[in-house]
Amino acid sequence: MSSTPIIPFSEPPYLAGLPSPYYKETHLKWQKACRAFIQEHLIEHALEWDTIETLPESVFEEFGKAGMLIPSLPAPLPVEWLKRLGIHELLGVLKVEDFDYIHTMIYCDEMARSGLAGPSGSLTTGISFGVPPILKFGNKQLQERFLPDLLTAKKRTCIAITEPGAGSDVANIATTATKTPDGKHYIINGTKKWITNGIWAELSSMAVRTGGPGPGGLSMVVVPLKGYKGVSMRRLKVGGQISAGTTFIELDDVKVPVENLIGEEGMGMKYIMTNFNHERLTIAIGATRQSRVALASAMEYVLKREAFGKPLIEQPVVRHRLAKCGAMLESQWAWVEQFVYQMTQLPKATADIELGGLTALAKAQAGIVLNECAQCAVLLFGGNGYTKTGQGELAERIYREVPGMRIPGGSEDVLLDLAVRQLVKNFKNKTKAMETPKGLSKL
Structure with a gap:
């Protein structure tokens, strides 16, 4: 409970000293640790960085080194993978196997404490939405190739679904992935629009059309982005959250191995x-x-x-x-x-x-x-x-x-x-x- 009066509506009830049935001691310790780290490394300069429209690359590195991008993943966390990579605790107060969706909620709430979605989104959107398809549906070889660098923030990723002609209408995605005659590669052509974090991402979990029209023709593929042959990207100026790096992506005969397929064809x-x-x-x-x-x-x-x-x-x-x-x-x-x-x-x-x-x-x-x-x-x-x-x-x-x-x-x-x-x-x-x-x- 706060020792001084707080402005009405400024905190959720459990942080304003009121009882709640949801929060265990592990959640309260996590909240305090999150608040301290995020305040120092993000919130203090969030408005300033959002004004100049980009966070310094060092901020992503600091969060990655501290394992503070991992809490943006869905709960439960990929414990086996994290322990393989030497990640056993978060901020020294929370074992990765004890992480639940209430910890997720606390993390997301603290990351948004500046009131701005751009600064936090520039850090977390890629791993939060781009990594789960690989974790949930990728086969062993795909995970072995990409997860170590993504979970340790050595590489950045994004989720690439929306297109100029297919926003919420996902079933009408037009970007195609056609197999080469030898069946060893996909050749990808099309455009992706409004892709958050895309401009910084080496990799993307991308929705593509491998079959006929409609939802049954969709698949997901890991597609390299930054610096990759046939890929061109530019930032889009949007009304808000500009520091999150909204991106327009063009794909011109982009060649990727069929082993980059996430799960099965047609299950996208x-x-x-x-x-x-x-x-x-x-x-x-x-x-x-x-x-x-x-x-x-x-x-x-x-x-x-x-x-x-x-x-x-x-x-x-x-x-x-x-x-x-x-x-x-x-x-x-x-x-x-x-x-x-x-x-x-x-x-x-x-x-x-x-x-x-x-x-x-x-x-x-x-x-x-x-x-x-x-x-x-x-x-x-x-x-x-x-x-x-x-x-x-x-x-x-x-x-x-x-x-x-x-x-x-x-x-x-x-x-x-x-x-x-x-x-x-x-x-x-x-x-x-x-x-x-x-x-x-x-x-």
């Missing part, structure tokens, strides 16, 4: 959709912290800013705005906590079915909450909230980042629809399973 859609669950959950956690930073900064401002002879907090309309957003924020965080706890209790196969649609819904709702909280902050800061420097600089920056939460990982409208369709599908399957076959008696 399944691998991609499974991977989306972790991506959407971590986006939801980060967006909820961004909402908290925006709302708390507005609260701090209205407590001291005077207008019409009294502090803004004395104005009922101001309190009303804060109350509405505060209720949305704390409800969203309570849902995220509940959701993550469920992840620690359910078998992976069950969680994928039961929580898949809800993951999409949690991510979509997190973007909606962020939009409300960021807009509230900008309005309460007034002119300062519309200015790129000064007291409202952070609120203005967060508001610009809102679309970067509502679109990537599956755009909001697509996810809202997906969530309900998945819930209905589960309901119908369970109903069908309960039906008694004709001619059989329940007795």
Whole structure:
């Protein structure tokens, strides 16, 4: 519990001294260690680095050396691989085999404490979403070739799914991977767009079309990027999160060994959709912290800013705005906590079915909450909230980042629809399973 009063809405309840059923001693120790490391190596300079649009390469190296990119992977961690590589603990306080999704949530929350998604995203997006397909579906030779360098941050990677003509519509990916006549290589042609971290990545887990149209023709392949023949990349200027290195990739007769195939041909859609669950959950956690930073900064401002002879907090309309957003924020965080706890209790196969649609819904709702909280902050800061420097600089920056939460990982409208369709599908399957076959008696 904090020894001094904290600004309302600035911390989740468990860090504000209120009881919680979710956090064990291992989680609380991890939070303190995370806070100290991330504050020193990222948060102190996050706004400055985001302003110049790129983090120094040394920051990635510091995180990699400390093993502080590994917590961005889905829980449980790849314990056998990490121990082979000499990684037994994280920050000296947490054994890798004890890491669960609550530790993931704490890590993601602390990484977003600056209120900006770009600085943390520039470090973690590649390993968080690019490595899991290799871990989950790659065969032994593929893992042996790539995991040692990726898990120890000697090389950087990314996930390369979206294209100019296929964003959330993954089934319409057009980038082709055609086998050479001798069957030893794929020749890859096409483009990838909005690829976070791509500009720095030596490798990518890429969605390609190895078969006919539709989802059944998709596969995933490890494709070399930076400096590789036939690959050209350029950074894209996006509205927010610019320091995360959003990239446009062109692939012109890029030749890769067939051994770079992840899993089996034609299974790409399944691998991609499974991977989306972790991506959407971590986006939801980060967006909820961004909402908290925006709302708390507005609260701090209205407590001291005077207008019409009294502090803004004395104005009922101001309190009303804060109350509405505060209720949305704390409800969203309570849902995220509940959701993550469920992840620690359910078998992976069950969680994928039961929580898949809800993951999409949690991510979509997190973007909606962020939009409300960021807009509230900008309005309460007034002119300062519309200015790129000064007291409202952070609120203005967060508001610009809102679309970067509502679109990537599956755009909001697509996810809202997906969530309900998945819930209905589960309901119908369970109903069908309960039906008694004709001619059989329940007795």
